[in-house]
Amino acid sequence: MYQLKESRKLSNTEMKECLQISKSEFLEQINLECSGCISALKDFITLNRKDQFISIDQDIKLNDDLINSQRIFKTFAKLQSFGESIKSIISSIFKKTAPQxxxxxxxxxxxxxxxxxxxxxxxxxxxxxxVNQNEDCIIQDKEFDYHLQNYLKTKKFCPSCKENIQAALKHFKLQVPQPDCACSIICFIKYDHLKCEIHIPYDPILLNALLNKAQIQPFYQHASTKEDAQEELLICIGLLIKDRLSSLYRETQTQEIIKYIFYQQIGEIFKRRLENYSKMKGEHKSQLEELEQYLKKEVEQKDKQKKKRQLKKQKRKEQQLSFDGSVRANYLQESSRRSISPSNSEKNLLKSFGWQGSPSVSPQTRKELEFLQKEHLQEINNRRKQLREQTKQCWCEWCHHHKQK
Structure with a gap:
């Protein structure tokens, strides 16, 4: 029921795409174990044909008039029901089912x-x-002679009985057909002298009479009289007719079975393809929806993070501006409140560093100047000390030189 609802959502083009398959794909997807059935199916789909369900040309497809979401699963059920017909046909062909x-x-x-x-x-x-109406079962003369010789060997007739049966056959061939004569079964069987053929009408009464003759297995194995020889001749014809009818019926029913197997297999394949396509389409749709939701969440999260970073940046900027403003205001206030004029030495020191500014400095600037002044004096003292050491060393070397002289 779920698949039926899903198939209603498919378009006509999608339905046609699902209900069409190539011959090679069909042979790959059939679920059969019998190699004879598979081979027969290959031969079946070779010929182009069209019936009430399926069209076979380059591909195998369901007829367009059946591609309807309301009727499609009823059509599949009908095609798959041919599997039950196969069992009934096989049981009709054979008297009993042989173990496989x-x-x-x-x-x-x-x-x-x-x-x-x-x-x-x-x-x-x-x-x-x-068979068609007024059609005859035709037996070639050579075929019947071969069959008769095998029959005589199987029954192990004596030479005189064989001669009597051959004479009965010769008499049958030489007799003049009498349309109104019906005194014996053999009167309905005609011999064509021009084509050397035996013609047996497809009449249910005549055929059943010959088949009954074929089932008779007399306890005697002699044909000493003309009637016995004719009876053996009819038994031989009945056995040949039995083989012919069996082959004809088996061939016809085999073709019917292969057609039903084809219907069953193609119904299962088309149903499976339609269900899988509907399922895949539903899964694809749900995956697209999930992907859209995921991408939407990603976009929302990125926007949220971007806004958060902008707010944080703005907040830091405001804090920095407020901090710089307060420091500058405090500095201006402090410097104006506690401004001190530098001394002459501090002015000279500042000028030596290339400073040109206002004559008033803040306490912090005074401390820095004091520190720079100390470093400058210490550097001057270090230079003087180095000069004294060098001068002393020079005098010592000069004195040492004159003493040696």
């Missing part, structure tokens, strides 16, 4: 000998649905 030891192949494509088909139950279906 090899899970890689289904019963339909098993490499072992296929179980016998209960073909008599499907004679009416074959005559009404599979």
């Amino acid at each position: 030891n090899n899970k890689k192949r289904c019963q339909l494509h098993s490499l072992k000998q296929n179980p016998e088909i209960n073909i008599q139950e499907h004679v009416h279906y074959i005559c009404n649905e599979i």
Whole structure:
């Protein structure tokens, strides 16, 4: 129900994109174990076709008239329901389900000998649905002769019985067709001398009669009379007809099964693609919303930090201005209140440093001048002391020089 609501939010273009897949992607995403079914599906999608559900050309896609959010999941349910039809068809083909030891192949494509088909139950279906009206089952002369020789070897007839059966076949081929004759089953079977073919009409009553003959296994193995030889000939035809009908029914039902398997697989794939797309779109939308919220928070936080820094800077500037103003005011007040005229030595010292200012100085300036004066006097004393030492050393060296002379 959630996915249905999500799919309603998709546009028509997005729906078409989800409900279209390439043939290679389809073969990669099918969920089948039977290699025979996979091979049959490859052959099935090779031909371009279109039915009430699917169109196959270069890609596989759902028909445009079914791409509707209200009907799409009903269509998927219909396609997936063909899986149940496959089971019923397989059970109709085989009398009983054989145990599958090899899970890689289904019963339909098993490499072992296929179980016998209960073909008599499907004679009416074959005559009404599979073959065309007034169509005959055609057996080539060479094919029937080969089949008859195998039948005679299997039954181990004696040479005279074999001759009688061959004579019955020769008589059947030479007989003149009588349209109104219905005294025996063999009267409905015609032989075409020009094409050397045996024609058997697809009539349910005739075919069931021949199949009943094929099921008879007489305890005797002789055809000493003409009637017995003709009976053995009908049994041989019945066995051949049984194989033909079984192959025809198996082939038709196999094609039907492959089509149903295709419907089931493509329904599951399209449903999964649509759900994943809706889910991804919802997740993408939620991720975009989360990203937008995250970016919005980041922008708000940066603006807040910027405002905070500006306020702090402004506050420091105001504090500095107020501090400088108070210091300057205090200094002016103090200097005007306690101004002292420098002495002559202090004036001379200040002039030596290149100072030209007002004659009044503050107590702080006086202290600095006193300190500079002390340093200047100390430097002068140090220079005088060095000169005396040098002069003394010179005299000592001169005296020492004259004494040596």
